[in-house]
Amino acid sequence: MGNTVIDGMIILATFTKHFKDEDFQRNRIKFIYNQIMNQTFQQKLDLKCKEHPEESVIFWCKSIDCQENRIFCILCQKLQKHYNHFNEDVDVINKLNQFFITKSQNLQSLLRECKIQYQSTLLSAKQLISGLEYKFCGFEDKINEFDINQVLKALESFILFDDMNDYISGHITGPLKKMQNIFDNLFSQLKLHLINYQISKFQREINKNEYQKTFSLSFSKKEAEAIKKLDELLLIEPYNLEIMYQKGNSLGKLNESKKAYEIYLDIIKINPQHELSYLKLGDLLRDEKLYYQALQYYNKCISINENNSAAFFGKGECLSADNQYNEALLDYDRAIKISSSNQVYLISKGHCLRKLERYEEALNIYEKILNSDSKNAEAYAGKGDCLRLQGKYSDAYQCYQQTLHINPYQKDLFCLIGECLILSDQYYEAIEYYDKVLKINQYDTDSLYYKAICLFNLGQYNEAQQYLVTADQLIPGNQPIKDLLFKCANSQKK
Ligand SMILES: [Zn+2]
Ligand SMILES: [Zn+2]
Secondary structure, X not given: OOOHHHHHHHHHHHHHOOOOOHHHHHHHHHHHHHHHHHOOHHHHHHOEOOOOOOOEOOEEEOOOOOOOOOEEOHHHHHOOOOHHHHHHHEEEXXXXXXXXXXXXXXXXXXXXXXXXXXXXXXXXXXXXXXXXXXXXXXXXXXXXXXXXXXXXXXXXXXXXXXXXXXXXXXXXXXXXXXXXXXXHHHHHHOOOOOOHHHOOHHHHHHHHHHHHHHHHHHHOOOHHHHHHHHHHHHHHOOOOHHHHHHHHHHHHHOOOHHHHHHHHHHHHHHXXXXXXXXXXXXXXXXXXXXXXXXXXXXHHHHHHOOOOHHHHHHHHHHHHHOOOHHHHHHHXXXXXXXXXXXXXXXXXXXXXXXXXXXXXXXXXXXXXXXXXXXXXXXXXXHHHHHHHHOOOXXXXXXXXXXXHHHOOOOHHHHHHHHHHHHHOOOHHHHXXXXXXXXXXXXXXXXXXXXXXXXXXXXXXXXXXXXXHHHHHHHOOOOHHHHHHHHHHHHHHHO
């Protein structure tokens, strides 16, 4: 490809991707119009030959097989570079503008036809789908009220429709998928994202500077402003992958995950080797707890760059969330092998080992982290968990205290500390921590129950009973609560 006909087509074809976004289209046309008005068409007459810079160009060539400079001077002509197809395909340079204009207008009318067909196809499809939904779906709640005629008609309709199932997937879903592939392939084959020839050197410099500014905006957490600027840049270069990627990241930081997700998908459609977009897609899906799909993107990312530690880490997190700790461990190890000082990776590996009950190994990792960062609350908490699970309650208690020292308000931690204290028979101290939880949420049933245990062990049966009654009302029928209530009642009688 790469001949002028195709190049000329690109400008207009670029618009078609934006059917859905009329504002975008209007702005962009306005922008390009202004740009064209600013350039003087006369410049064309002064074009110099690329091979003979001192000579003005005189001819241009449109032969599809031509391997020479398509716009050339009298010297090129004397060298007979276009000799074989001169008569059919070479013309004088002042007819080149007209060629662009004619080609562009022809394409415009072709695209107009495409657009009309596309819209009416879409309408028919919508009508068919909503018709099918009306007739065959969502009436489950009415079935019991059907009389015999309704049942007969429904049955008749469904039997007829059964026959159509294969037809629908064979004639609609399948071909639509094929069409989508055709669109996507054409987009990348015609390189519709590359429209550099429409942008002057001067404009490119401005864009570069403006793009740099978006980084500092993003850095000072002004994401909305950054996005506004990126959108302006995208008006000029709608498929600049760097700008698109940056916009995706800014949207992500604003929790606009869905929009960010779509941008990353657009990017990998244009460049199926865009490693970082696969990583981002994986991360977004992982946030949505869609672990299986996230894994696919991480794998794709790794297949492009096997040294992407973040992708290995993401895989580990997905597997770990799915309780596949042995598999997760392999990925954490890969991530750590690539970037050994990343504490987030180490913490996750520690947690994974703890889940596998490999406490000593986990403790080693937490120690390693604390040696280089004595303020790592998560490492203290992890260490505390290991010690608690090994039955070393007072050591665990110390670790949890360190965690609280760094990060004072953690409801889950209060409960764990309470548990350690109960298990070392320190009931008064334990109550202190359950009270902290109950101050945050007075209906926390676990804390109500455990506080009752403490009170029971301190011989305060009446008070224990009060907490148990509340807990029992919140989760009726809970056996441990019932048992303790029974014990309280018995102890009071004595
Ligand atoms: Zn020349
Ligand atoms: Zn030629």
